[in-house]
Amino acid sequence: MSKEVFSQISPSEFFYRNRDLAGFSNPTRSLYTSVREFVENALDACDHRKILPDIHLSIKAVDPEQADPKHYILTVKDNGPGIDPEHIPLAFGTVLYGSKFGLKQARGMFGLGATMAILYGQITTNKPVTVKSCSDGKSLDEFVMLLDIQKNKPVIQKHTTKEASKTGLTVSIVLEGDYSKAGSKIRDYVYQTSLITPYASITFEDPAGEKFHYARIVKDMPRPPTVIKPHPHGIDVETIRRMITDTHYQIPAIDNKMIDKVKKELGLKKNLSPKEILERAQKRWSDISKPVRTVISVMSFLNIDFEGLQKIRIDDIDVANKTITYWDFGESQSHAVELSPDSPYYKQIASTVQGDTLLTFLTKRFQRVGPTTAEKFCEFAKFKPDKRIGSMTNEELVKLADALQKFEEFLSPDPSCLAPLGEEPLSKGIMKFFNPEFAAVWQRNASAYSGFPFVVEMGIAYGGDIPPNGLKVYRFANRIPLLYDEGSDVVLKIVNETEWARYKIKGDPPLVIVSHICSTRIPYKTVGKENVADRPEIERELKNALQYLARKLAVHMSRQGAADMAKKRANLYSKYVPLIAQFATELAGKKKEPNYNQLIRMGSEIEEQV
Amino acid sequence: MRLKNKSNAKTAETRKKRLLSMLEQQGLSIYENLDKGKFPQFVIPSRSVSNIVYDKKIRQYILGSASAVRSSRNMSQLRSYTQLAWLAFFVNRLVREGKSSTLRDIYYSSQAFSIDFEDQPESDNIIVDLEAVLTSPREEFHIFPEERSSVFGDLTIEYTVPGYEGKRMNLSDHPDGYLIGPSLSSAELVDTSAELVIAIEKGGLFTRFVEEKVHQKFKAIIVDTAGQAPRSTRNLLRRLNNEMGLPVVILADGDVYGEHIAMVIKSGSANAAHLRELTVPDAKWLGVWATDIEKYKLPTIPMTESDIKRIYDLQKDPRYQEGNWKKQLEVFLKLKRKAELEAFSKYGLTNITDKYLPAKLEESKSF
Numbered sequence: 020m021s022k023e024v025f026s027q028i029s030p031s032e033f034f035y036r037n038r039d040l041a042g043f044s045n046p047t048r049s050l051y052t053s054v055r056e057f058v059e060n061a062l063d064a065c066d067h068r069k070i071l072p073d074i075h076l077s078i079k080a081v082d083p084e085q086a087d088p089k090h091y092i093l094t095v096k097d098n099g100p101g102i103d104p105e106h107i108p109l110a111f112g113t114v115l116y117g118s119k120f121g122l123k124q125a126r127g128m129f130g131l132g133a134t135m136a137i138l139y140g141q142i143t144t145n146k147p148v149t150v151k152s153c154s155d156g157k158s159l160d161e162f163v164m165l166l167d168i169q170k171n172k173p174v175i176q177k178h179t180t181k182e183a184s185k186t187g188l189t190v191s192i193v194l195e196g197d198y199s200k201a202g203s204k205i206r207d208y209v210y211q212t213s214l215i216t217p218y219a220s221i222t223f224e225d226p227a228g229e230k231f232h233y234a235r236i237v238k239d240m241p242r243p244p245t246v247i248k249p250h251p252h253g254i255d256v257e258t259i260r261r262m263i264t265d266t267h268y269q270i271p272a273i274d275n276k277m278i279d280k281v282k283k284e285l286g287l288k289k290n291l292s293p294k295e296i297l298e299r300a301q302k303r304w305s306d307i308s309k310p311v312r313t314v315i316s317v318m319s320f321l322n323i324d325f326e327g328l329q330k331i332r333i334d335d336i337d338v339a340n341k342t343i344t345y346w347d348f349g350e351s352q353s354h355a356v357e358l359s360p361d362s363p364y365y366k367q368i369a370s371t372v373q374g375d376t377l378l379t380f381l382t383k384r385f386q387r388v389g390p391t392t393a394e395k396f397c398e399f400a401k402f403k404p405d406k407r408i409g410s411m412t413n414e415e416l417v418k419l420a421d422a423l424q425k426f427e428e429f430l431s432p433d434p435s436c437l438a439p440l441g442e443e444p445l446s447k448g449i450m451k452f453f454n455p456e457f458a459a460v461w462q463r464n465a466s467a468y469s470g471f472p473f474v475v476e477m478g479i480a481y482g483g484d485i486p487p488n489g490l491k492v493y494r495f496a497n498r499i500p501l502l503y504d505e506g507s508d509v510v511l512k513i514v515n516e517t518e519w520a521r522y523k524i525k526g527d528p529p530l531v532i533v534s535h536i537c538s539t540r541i542p543y544k545t546v547g548k549e550n551v552a553d554r555p556e557i558e559r560e561l562k563n564a565l566q567y568l569a570r571k572l573a574v575h576m577s578r579q580g581a582a583d584m585a586k587k588r589a590n591l592y593s594k595y596v597p598l599i600a601q602f603a604t605e606l607a608g609k610k611k612e613p614n615y616n617q618l619i620r621m622g623s624e625i626e627e628q629v
Numbered sequence: 630m631r632l633k634n635k636s637n638a639k640t641a642e643t644r645k646k647r648l649l650s651m652l653e654q655q656g657l658s659i660y661e662n663l664d665k666g667k668f669p670q671f672v673i674p675s676r677s678v679s680n681i682v683y684d685k686k687i688r689q690y691i692l693g694s695a696s697a698v699r700s701s702r703n704m705s706q707l708r709s710y711t712q713l714a715w716l717a718f719f720v721n722r723l724v725r726e727g728k729s730s731t732l733r734d735i736y737y738s739s740q741a742f743s744i745d746f747e748d749q750p751e752s753d754n755i756i757v758d759l760e761a762v763l764t765s766p767r768e769e770f771h772i773f774p775e776e777r778s779s780v781f782g783d784l785t786i787e788y789t790v791p792g793y794e795g796k797r798m799n800l801s802d803h804p805d806g807y808l809i810g811p812s813l814s815s816a817e818l819v820d821t822s823a824e825l826v827i828a829i830e831k832g833g834l835f836t837r838f839v840e841e842k843v844h845q846k847f848k849a850i851i852v853d854t855a856g857q858a859p860r861s862t863r864n865l866l867r868r869l870n871n872e873m874g875l876p877v878v879i880l881a882d883g884d885v886y887g888e889h890i891a892m893v894i895k896s897g898s899a900n901a902a903h904l905r906e907l908t909v910p911d912a913k914w915l916g917v918w919a920t921d922i923e924k925y926k927l928p929t930i931p932m933t934e935s936d937i938k939r940i941y942d943l944q945k946d947p948r949y950q951e952g953n954w955k956k957q958l959e960v961f962l963k964l965k966r967k968a969e970l971e972a973f974s975k976y977g978l979t980n981i982t983d984k985y986l987p988a989k990l991e992e993s994k995s996f
Contacts (some may be wrong), residue, residue, distance in 0.1 A: 590702055595711040598743065599701065600663050600716035602711075606656020617666035622702075 041132065043139045046088035050196030051204050053139065054078070056132030057095035057190055058209075059499060062216060064188065066438070069240050072219035073098040076209065078198060078224045089199040090144050091226065093136075094191040101154035101186045111137060111150050111190070112164050112173020112315035133190070138166055140194035147176055151189040159183035181484055198226050203599070204232065204502055211500035215440060215535060217448035220368035236451045237444045248386040251396075253470025256420040263374060263408050263416075273333065274283050277314065278325055284311045293324050313371050316364035318430035320356055321345065338369050338409075370495035377419075378407045387430040393509075396426050414599055421519035432472035434465030437537045439474045440498065445533065451477045453531055456482035459571040460533075463564050473538035475560040478531075479568040481575065490514065495535040496551060502593075503549035510534045513561045514551060522569040523576035532568075534561065585623065592622030642789065642817075644769060645724060646799070651763050652721045652861040659714060668702035674761045674903055681902045683947045687911040689897035692761070699758075708745075712755045713762070714746045720759065727791040728769045731813035732756065761903040768814050768861045778862045779806035779832075781839050782823050782850030784869075788815040804839050806853060814861045818872050824848040825990075826869050830856060830881040830890055834970050834981070841982045843852055847990070850875065858894055863907045866894060868911045877909045878993060879924075880986075883917030883927065884967035885939045888957055896948055915989040918953075920962035922968045925985065928975050929966035936967065953996060 038044070042052035058076060074097050081090040102110055111134065137148045153159040155242040173385035198205075203223065209223045215234035218240055223231040249258070284307050285299050300307065300315045307315070317333060318324070320343055332351065335344040341358040358365055375383065381393040388396075397404040400422030402415075411419065439462055440448075446460045460478040467473065485491075494501040494510050505511055516530060524530060542552040551557065600615045661668035674680070675695040684691045701710045711897075718736060723730055730738065736752040740744070746752040757769050785799045790812040797819060800807050807813060827849045829835050835853035838844070843883075844851055848867060854862055869875045879894055881887030891914035897907055922929060940962050943949050949958055961967070973981035 034784060537693060539654055591707055594743075595707050596663070596701070598711050599669065599714050602714045603656050603659035603663060603669070606718050606721050607660040607713075608653060608656070609660060613660050613664035615663045618663055618668065618701075620668060622668075622704075622707075 041135045046195050046197040047200040050201045053136035056136045060133050061097035068100045074221045076517050077224040087199045091196045092193050096189040101152040101188050103154050104160040108173040131336045140192035143195035144193045146193035146443045149191040153183040153186050156186050207537045214448050214497050215495045216451050217444045236447050241441050245435050247436040250432040250470040251423040281311050293322050316367045319364045373407035376405045378404040386433045399426050415518050422594045431536050434466040434472040437474050439476045439537045445478050447478050453480045454484040455480035457575040459568050463560050468554045471540045475564050477564040478533040480531040482529050487529040489527035490530045501549050508550040509553040522573040589623035592619045635764040670698050670700035673697050681899050688910045690902040692903050716755050716759050766860050766904045769993050777808045778855040779853040780938045781806035784821045785819040785821050788869045789815050809862050823850045826850045826875045826877040827854045828854050828879045867909050877912040880915050882969045913993050919957045927968040927972040929968045932965050
């Protein structure tokens with residue numbers, strides 16, 4: 020099982036200044052957003068490790084007597100994999116310390132929201148966050164910590180360890196919130212989340228102590244999404260620049276770990292001179308990993324041994340000017356060394372810095388691009404296939420990004436990164452939640468917009484326990500309920516454009532529609548991420564799904580109509596035929612009534628005359 | 630003393646037997662169908678406008694040959710079929726037990742049998758359906774409307790209603806007149822000294838006629854039609870004409886409605902086209918004619934728009950296409966004024982009985 024890679028990328032202060040964008044504009048919204056972030060993180064963690072989620076959410080007032088807005092303790096406990104103790108301070112004590120950088124469908128994008136919630140809680144109440152985690156099923160680490168906003172660093176107040184028997188993570192924060200206003204949305208959120216996550220068991224304990232429990236409906240996890248490479252159509256210039264940067268410029272950070280690695284790959288037990296090291300490397304070159312080769316190349320140019328390596332930091336490798344610039348900690352000054360093209364290591368350095376050829380870059384870094392397609396693309400974009408991507412100018416990068424968008428021969432995106440719920444779990448969830456007289460679900464095939472794959476799955480339910488209050492639409496995106504800004508959503512648009520009378524639906528029907536859009540990037544209309552924009556490709560898929568389901572409903576309605584009619588007939592004939600018999604008996608002057616049972620049966624069975 | 634002409638009259642008893650026999654036939658038919666697992670049905674002559682035609686030979690509106698089937702097989706007709714079966718059943722009881730009912734009473738009685746009429750118009754319609762099925766007026770079913778008209782004069786009747794069977798009564802004993810109700814309608818007409826029947830539109834003049842002893846002066850039986858004559862009244866007029874051989878004359882207001890009151894007594898209404906024996910084809914309309922208004926210089930009032938519209942309507946009726954009926958409509962239309970029977974009071978309270986009536990009776994011998 021792969022470990023998630025954590026990396027630190029940006030300071031807390033930025034988010035403090037932009038907290039409105041992240042959904043923390045007021046106590047009502049902040050409480051709701053915090054609930055969402057923690058619950059979604061918990062579900063994502065369980066999904067990732069194929070653990071059937073068991074989520075406990077509780078909101079308790081610090082002082083119940085006080086009026087809203089007031090301080091609340093928000094706690095979310097899951098049975099997920101937990102987090103290694105060494106990562107906890109960074110994961111919860113800094114902003115933008117994410118683990119979700121791969122391209123796959125997940126509820127949150129970068130795992131930032133939870134940190135934002137912690138930050139919001141700290142700003143409004145000056146109380147620390149408490150994180151309890153058990154990742155090995157043996158020991159549980161409890162951290163109590165604050166964020167240092169200026170330095171984007173965690174300040175650990177307390178760290179204890181005790182024995183545990185199950186993995187899982189519990190996060191508890193104190194924050195200012197307004198439950199009296201946010202309560203109904205939070206309850207809706209929990210309800211709808213349970214509907215779209217029928218494999219989870221979710222319990223919510225509200226400030227009044229009332230428990231809302233949603234039991235697990237299905238025991239099978241849906242197939243988890245796989246991490247995939249991006250599709251060329253879904254790329255912009257900035258993304259390409261980043262991709263190129265992290266491909267070609269992997270000048271390894273030289274720390275003790277790296278030095279140990281170099282020694283190990285070279286099979287060195289003791290320190291050798293630079294010359295001896297190079298000799299040893301030459302013999303084993305084909306077995307040495309790429310980062311180690313680069314380090315050795317650098318050592319050759321700088322003519323240093325491991326001791327010397329420990330004292331420097333490589334700042335720049337400028338192939339064009341054939342120089343290496345490094346910082347010497349011992350002398351506290353910068354040095355530049357010439358790269359000689361005659362050196363056998365020059366090519367190694369140059370290819371590391373300039374990166375792959377365009378052809379290799381395209382086939383290695385993008386999905387659905389083979390050598391043939393890549394060559395066709397190079398011809399289309401007027402680039403040489405063996406052009407080194409590290410040597411591209413800004414203009415060339417823009418030209419490349421532009422051509423990637425315009426080239427039409429790329430295959431459509433790979434949907435394996437998507438994780439729709441699946442027809443069976445969706446159907447079971449709908450049956451359990453609404454107990455309808457009729458339900459149908461449909462999962463469309465994957466489609467794509469602008470290089471992003473997406474899948475639409477939809478369910479329809481009619482009658483039964485659904486109240487006849489008119490059509491109700493439950494909208495989901497990547498297994499998250501969308502509760503706000505209903506009016507401008509593409510799903511609502513499609514539903515409202517449907518002529519329901521054509522499907523034998525009239526008045527205020529007891530009708531529920533569940534719509535779930537899965538994508539690596541949901542095209543939200545606003546930063547609030549509550550309504551999906553009407554991209555034509557998505558609109559078309561939604562329309563097809565809805566029409567298919569509506570037709571099924573219409574067939575049901577016809578059958579139901581016929582069944583109702585038969586029932587009505589049976590009732591009418593049972594009521595009237597005995598009366599007719601009674602009257603006829605007296606009229607005819609008979610004593611005994613005729614045997615009319617046969618007629619009641621026939622009356623109930625005959626088809627309506629046309 | 631004029632005695633009843635038994636040869637061409639149906640007595641109340643024979644009419645009752647005929648009705649009960651028809652009801653039994655219907656009952657037997659339904660019974661057998663039920664027993665055989667067949668859906669029973671009623672055949673009802675169609676009363677739609679297209680099936681109402683004027684029969685010149687018998688001088689009344691009749692239904693054409695079109696008929697509708699009300700079948701218990703058709704779910705949408707099952708309820709009204711049952712209602713009709715119930716009514717036949719209920720009428721059978723009424724007639725056998727000699728009990729009377731009213732339109733309203735039928736509507737309420739239905740509730741005791743789980744026959745749910747939505748309102749009285751619905752039950753009234755079913756009654757008309759049964760009239761059409763049995764070609765008999767509802768009065769023969771012992772079902773009467775609420776409104777009543779009256780009769781006065783030397784006419785001896787013999788009751789057939791239970792408790793009064795065989796009891797006789799002379800209709801000149803009580804000066805307010807006698808209500809033409811269920812017991813009078815079912816009574817046998819025994820004998821009379823009268824030589825004429827005067828049907829008059831208004832209760833006020835009916836009383837005046839009694840006071841003026843018109844019944845003696847003209848040897849007449851006086852009938853108050855109370856506006857458009859109810860069917861029981863029309864049936865009595867017909868029986869007086871048919872069974873007792875008395876000519877019938879009609880006095881009504883000098884307007885288009887008065888003219889039509891006379892016409893309905895003479896040749897029936899489109900509403901009752903499914904029924905016979907409600908008409909008096911030889912009845913004579915004495916007045917007040919439009920021409921009388923000028924001739925007797927009667928005080929008049931202007932016609933309303935609906936009066937005039939009614940004239941145009943009646944001009945399309947086949948019975949108004951010739952003779953005096955046609956002429957009077959034209960004169961009314963020309964005058965655009967009308968006169969009531971009371972208009973004669975201008976020349977004295979007894980003017981109508983002293984002058985007008987004798988003159989018109991004399992005149993009537995020539996038409």
